[in-house]
């Protein structure tokens with residue numbers, strides 16, 4: 001049975017991706033940090049689909065947290081088919097106000113954790129039949145958005161990590177990215193902020209977590225000749241000036 005690891009599986013995009021992978025027949029290792037009720041709920045939902053599920057709690061801003069996730073996977077399997085690096089943080093701060101601590105925490109969770117978690121699990125990925133890695137990047141990793149310098153830099157790094165690992169881990173391991181625009185608005189967005197964003201989206205709507213989950217399934221299951229590629233999942237927003 002194929003096995004997939006999803007970080008940040010308890011809420012929103014991670015939750016939808018978990019359910020899509022369960023429906024596609026994967027057994028799962030599900031990670032969460034704070035959303036333990038969400039993790040428990042999505043584990044139960046995936047189990048009703050007949051999948052074997054393991055869970056792990058870890059703070060991915062620390063190297064101990066990253067190693068804890070890797071150790072959990074090693075304790076339940078000798079091979080790993082899919083990693084979806086979904087966990088990430090998003091924070092609006094003017095460039096001149098970003099502290100070193102904020103900068104480092106951003107890079108630790110959004111970039112260092114995927115970097116070293118994949119490294120820690122390489123022997124298991126190499127033991128799988130057709131392994132595949134997905135990074136959740138952001139269209140803001142290729143275009144500047146004011147007040148998100150530390151976030152944009154982290155996602156730009158993740159974009160390059162996608163290409164770097166697609167080359168260095170080839171031909172056996174494929175590595176791709178999904179680059180969302182606005183998928184499920186942050187809960188604190190006002191109606192005016194939502195309307196203003198949607199005016200810039202040719203598709204005329206926000207994305208949904210299920211849109212992301214469908215792209216994950218396409219990349220890991222249906223696209224064996226695609227590697228080193230990042231899909232813009234943004235309703236056309238990045239296609240226009």
Ligand SMILES: NC(=O)c1ccc[n+]([C@@H]2O[C@H](COP(=O)([O-])OP(=O)(O)OC[C@H]3O[C@@H](n4cnc5c(N)ncnc54)[C@H](OP(=O)(O)O)[C@@H]3O)[C@@H](O)[C@H]2O)c1
Nearest residue numbers: 008012013032033034035059060086087088136180182183
């Ligand atoms: N939603 C969008 O429109 C959008 C747009 C562009 C890119 N993305 C990217 O897509 C991914 C998922 O987005 P989302 O909107 O579903 O995110 P979200 O609702 O903000 O959830 C963040 C996820 O990251 C995990 N996380 C945060 N800090 C962590 C830490 N210190 N250690 C371990 N896990 C941590 C959270 O786990 P717990 O809740 O368990 O703590 C949660 O599962 C992110 O990488 C995000 O940057 C999303």
